Amino acid sequence: MRADGKAVxxxxxxxxxxxxIQGLYFGGxxxxxxxxxxxxxxxxxxxxxxxxxxxxxxxxxxxxxMADKPIKGLIxxxxxxxxxxxxxxxxxxxxxxxxxFENDIFIFSGMKSYASLKEAAQLLxxxxxxxxxxxxxxxxxxxxxxxxxQRYLESEYNYAVGSAQMADxxxxxxxxxxxxxxxxxxxxxxxxxxxxxKLADITLPRTDKFWIKYYPPNDWGCRCLAxxxxxxxxxxxxxxxxxELGDVATTRLDKDGNNAADIFRYNPGMQKVIFPPNxxxxxxxxxxxKEAKDTLTKKVK
Numbered sequence: 472m473r474a475d476g477k478a479v480x481x482x483x484x485x486x487x488x489x490x491x492i493q494g495l496y497f498g499g500x501x502x503x504x505x506x507x508x509x510x511x512x513x514x515x516x517x518x519x520x521x522x523x524x525x526x527x528x529x530x531x532x533x534x535x536x537m538a539d540k541p542i543k544g545l546i547x548x549x550x551x552x553x554x555x556x557x558x559x560x561x562x563x564x565x566x567x568x569x570x571x572f573e574n575d576i577f578i579f580s581g582m583k584s585y586a587s588l589k590e591a592a593q594l595l596x597x598x599x600x601x602x603x604x605x606x607x608x609x610x611x612x613x614x615x616x617x618x619x620x621q622r623y624l625e626s627e628y629n630y631a632v633g634s635a636q637m638a639d640x641x642x643x644x645x646x647x648x649x650x651x652x653x654x655x656x657x658x659x660x661x662x663x664x665x666x667x668x669k670l671a672d673i674t675l676p677r678t679d680k681f682w683i684k685y686y687p688p689n690d691w692g693c694r695c696l697a698x699x700x701x702x703x704x705x706x707x708x709x710x711x712x713x714x715e716l717g718d719v720a721t722t723r724l725d726k727d728g729n730n731a732a733d734i735f736r737y738n739p740g741m742q743k744v745i746f747p748p749n750x751x752x753x754x755x756x757x758x759x760x761k762e763a764k765d766t767l768t769k770k771v772k
Contacts, residue, residue, distance in 0.1 A: 492586075492751055495731045496626060496691060510628065515620050518548035522588055523612070527605050532592035534762030537585060545588070546767075549580040552624065556631035556745060560639040571743040572638070576631070579745070581767040582752040583627070585760070587619035626691050631746065633688045634739045637697065641686065641740020644677055644699060651699040652707065653677050655687070658694040666720040667695055673713045674705040681710060684736040685717030693735075 518541075525541035526532045536542055553576045560572070591612045597603050603611070644653065655673040657663045667689060675681050687695040723732035734747035742748065753764070 492623070495725075495734075495751065496623060510625050512548075512552055512620060512624055515545070515548045515552060515624060516616065518545040519587070519616055519620050520609070521545070522584070523591060523609060524605065526588055526592050527595065527602070527608055530595065530602055532588045534585070534759045534764075534766055537581065537763050537766040542584060542588065545584045546577075546581045549584055549624070550577050552628060553580055553631050553745075556628070556635040559632055559635035560642070562639050562642045564642060568642075568743055572635070572745055575744040575746060578753060578764070578767065579627075579750065582760075582764060583619070583623075585763045585767075586752055587615060589759075591615050627746075630688065630691055633693065634745045637687055638740035638743075638745070640697060641738065644697075645740075647699060648677070650702060651677070652702050652705065653682060653697045654700045654705060655685075656696045656698055663695075664690070664693075664720070666716075666722075667693065669716050670695070670713075670720055672705075673708045673716070674700060675708055675710060675713060676702075679710055679713075681713045681717055683738055683741065685714070685721065686738040686740070689721055689735045690723070690732055 521541045522545040525539060526536070529536070537546075554573065556576070557569075557572060560569075594611045594615075595602055595608060602608075644651070652674050653676070655670045657667055657671045659671075670685070673681070682697070686697055687693055689695060721732045721735050722730050725731045734749045737744070737748055739745055746753070755761070
């Protein structure tokens with residue numbers, strides 16, 4: 472309460488969308504190993520500030536602005552970081568497949584940029600509805616900057632590397648039809664999630680439906696692998712049992728009872744994407760989010 476009796480309106484640090492992202496990234500944090508400052512993303516942080524200046528000058532952030540030069544700069548800087556994961560795909564692939572992977576990374580980068588700037592824009596105005604001086608605005612969104620452009624980005628980068636590695640393995644495995652089965656393996660140390668540890672040594676033909684939903688990585692920071700084993704060398708796991716264990720391994724309920732790990736039920740190599748197709752950045756949303764995605768795909772490249 473101020474001296475004049477009026478309530479102090481404090482800036483909202485994180486909106487509901489961000490709260491959902493936090494639940495996705497930080498749930499089960501004992502095993503996810505989010506950023507500890509190991510990798511710096513200076514290009515992204517510089518581009519983010521340029522984008523902030525643009526939305527400050529404009530007084531808003533909406534989906535149509537995805538094609539504006541400063542915002543395109545942030546998208547490109549983020550894309551350049553995450554695209555590094557493509558170096559993990561060692562197998563010779565067609566331009567069509569490579570474009571599919573890179574387009575997925577581009578859309579993810581764009582919608583991540585939209586999410587961070589949309590949230591920042593909520594803090595543009597003071598309680599009286601007046602646009603804040605830029606330096607004050609910049610101070611108010613410092614948590615948004617450090618969270619999206621360091622902590623989340625490092626987790627996303629590490630996930631992209633693991634996803635690309637496993638996509639590469641799947642592409643290799645597609646060339647061995649009938650000669651090998653696939654076996655699920657963990658890192659075998661104390662950091663393996665208990666639910667993932669129960670998947671260790673599951674052995675199934677590559678055609679089993681288990682690999683459609685539970686092919687690794689199965690969460691942020693997941694280091695599990697699917698490796699080729701000679702057909703007949705290991706006992707084939709009961710498919711029903713394997714799929715039930717996979718379901719448990721990709722179930723992580725948030726405070727509202729929603730399964731935060733459901734998004735990991737996909738196969739990056741089969742679907743030719745790096746990031747979970749239903750990640751909150753890219754999942755369906757309101758009209759402005761749809762316009763942002765449409766603008767991104769039509770005008771930004």
